[in-house]
Amino acid sequence: MFKKLHKLSVVTLCLLAITALTIGVAVAKQQDYIPVSWEQLIPADYDLEALQNNLIEQYDSEILQSGGAEADALYAQLQFLQDNAPVTKEYNETRIKIPGFVVPLEFDGDKITHFLLVPYYGACIHSPPPPPNQIVYVILQEGVQIDDIYYPVYVNGLMRVEGMDSELGAAGYTLYGDSVEPYI
Amino acid sequence: MNWIHLALKSLWNRKTTALLTLLMVSISVCLLLSVDRIRSDTRNSFSNTLSGSDLLVGARTGSLNLLLYSVFRMGNATNNISWLSYQELKSHPDIAWTIPISLGDSHRGYRVIGTNDDYLLHYQYGRQRAIEVQQGVWFNDVFEVVLGAEVASQLDYNIGDNIVVGHGTGSTSFEKHDDRPFKVVGILAPTGTPVDKSLHIPLEGITALHVDWQSGVKRQGKATSVADTLAMDLEPEAITVFLLGMTSRLKVFSFQRLVNDFSSEPLLAVIPGAALQELWQLIAIAENALLAVSIMVIITGLIGMVTVIIATLNERRREIAIFRALGARRETLLGLLMIESGFYGVVGLITGYILHIVMMLLANAYVQSHYGIALTVGWPNESMIYILLGFLLTATVLGVVPGYRAYRQSLSDGLSANL
Amino acid sequence: MTSAYAFELCDLAFSWKKNTPATLDIPSLSLPLGKSLFIHGASGSGKSTLLNILSGVLVAQRGDVKVLNQPFSTLSNRNRDQIRSDHLGYIFQQFNLLPYLSVLENVLLPIKISALRRRGHSRHSIALIDEAKHWLTQLKVPENLFQENISRLSVGQQQRVAAARALIGSPEIIIADEPTSSLDQKNVDNFMAVLVDQCSSIGSSLVFVSHDLNLVPYFDTSFALQTSPTGSDL
Secondary structure, three states: OHHHHHHHHHHHHHHHHHHHHHHHHHHHHHHHOEEOOHHHHOOOOOOHHHHHHHHHHOOOHHHHHHOOHHHHHHHHHHHHHHHOOOOOOOOOOEEEEEEEEEEEEEEEOOEEEEEEEEOOOOOOOOOOOOOHHHOEEEEEEEEEOOOOOOOOEEEEEEEEEOOOOOOOOOOOEEEEEEEEEEOO | OOHHHHHHHHHHHOHHHHHHHHHHHHHHHHHHHHHHHHHHHHHHHHHOOOEOOOEEEEEOOOHHHHHHHHHOOOOOOOOOEEHHHHHHHHOOOOEEEEEEEEEEEEEOOEEEEEEOHHHHHHOEEOOOEEOOEEEEOOOOOOOEEEEOHHHHHHHOOOOOOEEOOEEOOOOOOOOEOOOOOEEEEEEEOOOOOHHHHEEEEEHHHHHHHOOOEEOOEEOOOOOOOHHHHHHOOOOOOEEOEEEEEEOOHHHHHHHHHHHHOOOOOOEEEEOHHHHHHHHHHHHHHHHHHHHHHHHHHHHHHHHHHHHHHHHHHHHHHHHHHHHHHOOOOHHHHHHHHHHHHHHHHHHHHHHHHHHHHHHHHHHHHHHHHHHOOOOOOOOOOHHHHHHHHHHHHHHHHHOHHHHHHHHHHHHHHOOOOOO | OOOOEEEEEEEEEEOOOOOOOOOEEEEEEEEEOOOEEEEEOOOOOOHHHHHHHHOOOOOOOEEEEEEOOEEOOOOOHHHHHHHHHHHEEEEOOOOOOOOOOEHHHHHHHHHHHOHHHHHOOOOOOOOHHHHHHHHHHHOOOOHHHOOOEHHHOOHHHHHHHHHHHHHOOOOOEEEEEOOOOOOOHHHHHHHHHHHHHHHHHHOOEEEEEOOOHHHHHHOOEEEEOOOOOOOOOO
16 A cells, blocks of 8 residues: 555656656746847837928928829838838847747748748738838748738747848848747 | 457457448548648648749739739739839849749640740749759740640650640630741759649740730731741730749838839739738638548547447357356456457558558549649658547547446346347 | 355345345255255246356345355455356356357367466366367367367257366366257267266366256256246346
8 A cells, every 4th residue: 555655656756847847948948038029129219200200391291182293202202211210239149039920931831931920910911011120031940830820929039130231131130930839 | 368369359250240340440541531631732732832932923813813823823814914014113123033924825735834034043942942954955045945844744745846836725725826836945854833734935935926916816818937027026015924032021011012002004912922821721611621521430430330349249148148157357348349449440540541542642643633733642740640549549448338338238148048 | 264165145135126026035055065956947936147146247135145155245246257267167058159269269268268277286287278178078079170160060069068168177166057958868968977977077066057857866956946926037
């Protein structure tokens, strides 16, 4: 009888130890990634809205409403501002965790290996699209299968920020993803 | 001789019933495995078709429609992109490369693609794999054609052959361009994608094809000779779609907006990956329904198996009485029947798997040629393995039902002679 | 202290359903070791029930049942099953043999299943298969039938094989449930002679149920079962 109890307690202790260890590792891993929100990806000193408003104020509102070449020119300039919103180097070479919606780019069979992560669903159809500092290009070593892209996910990985001086690549956020989890 | 041996010998004694039950279980397993395999092979076939392209641009239509006709060569475009618009768009500084494509002609059921050197340079499939010219060279002149691997093998064409291209798609066309044949100068390596089923000619070749045509009908009278055709300005007036790669993938959205807002003509730019995902989510309902049906079939098979075992209990009453007389316990009877149901589970699984492989191999030829989907055989994926393990466990555990009945029955029968 | 009895029944009562008159009602019955008992009774007298209780397949609601000094009334299912396996040989009226095993394989079953019987001290040879052959020979089953499928045997031969199976491993008790009822007269006498002979040769107690009163002389004692008021045997 006591032998049985002894055996049982040893087994239970082992199980508890393994569970504790697993949880510990998982928690530790979680703590490896710094949670980042989309606002944090905009440099603190950059205010797109203010700049755009400045630009608009330079024009006569009546001319704008009538359309024509001037209005087109303004919109082009506004778009230019948007397209060239700067990135922040704050999270370069940092392990981060960021939530967002997935726009798939490359598949490997069932799994998505390259995708764009954006702050809201339907970035393709919304006008205007998110500026470059609100898009993250995610590359996964092993793809992930996502059944429903209407729901947001968390991406954990190493963030790199490409420099402005690169000819081929524009300035932007690239995340070398380790894992993707559902956003609950 | 232990109880397991005895159980199996007993089963062999009833082999007709046993084999039929086994067949029932095997077929249900085969169905489940096949449905799952077809589903994943279909997805793989689709997603392996195109790689590395950031956007697909065509005349404004539905995004799925654009994806299907341009990449998968399924369905047709409703309109074209003017050459001028194409030139304007491709000159945008954020564009790294483009591949213009002209569709609409056919050769004996295979599609003819008008394109240029950019196709060879930039077209990718699978995991960033480029296409290769296996025999010969890429086209360099107006009336030259490069064949996809399947076109060459199925139609038995070789380098140097002259072929005639028909107007419109479809395997039969009553309007043929026989006067100006194209010479085969190259054959591509197989890719396992619709590229294999295509014939590639230069854009100028498409223009040249239609020189004597007006509104889809051939003009009467003498046809323009090859020499005269070549002397003409063969710059295309329009193309059907173009693929493009950007200097930075982060600029995809803004360029997509630009194309969609293009004022000169109605255009649509689509991210191929996103459109593919839309396709998956659309057919997910059908896929899930099929999966649910096959799981129902498995459940039916298991219920059938239990029913058969219970039904045979009656004829085995003497056998069970003998076991009881020999000292078989309640657990032994239970065990005997669980061995039997477990046997159906294990052997049913194995034979079901073999049946599935045979079926896939046989169906592959047909499915490949008609739908372009390559059916593969191999180990089931992870989630399927869990389902199969669950099936094995359930089959074995279900033996408890007849096992318990056997025990109750033996209690009331006892060892009596009234049988 | 080892009892000298194969079994002892005291104040036994059994009914299939509660509050119905008892199928069996035996104030007292016992059988000394090594002796043979003939039990007779008309249909509905509860013969089968009695045999089931003696073999430990059924438990009586009331009364004291001791088999080989083991208290069957209080032992667990498992223990009774084990005792039956180790110490009891059973012969049915017909269809004794498993149709998918050969004659030899059928006879071997009890000693393959019970380790105790396999180790038994009254063994005649070391190899199991020779043990089986020995018993088949004792029961006068022709040697050319040993490997045969049982469908090739006559009913009389099948019953002898069944007897051999019951005797192998020399169990202390042999229970026979009307084993001669499906035999013709000539076979009956042959069978009875050889069965009783072999049982006494190993000192087994034989419990024999039949409605054929002509067989009484073969046995040491006999017992008549009274028909129960309900008249049903099951």
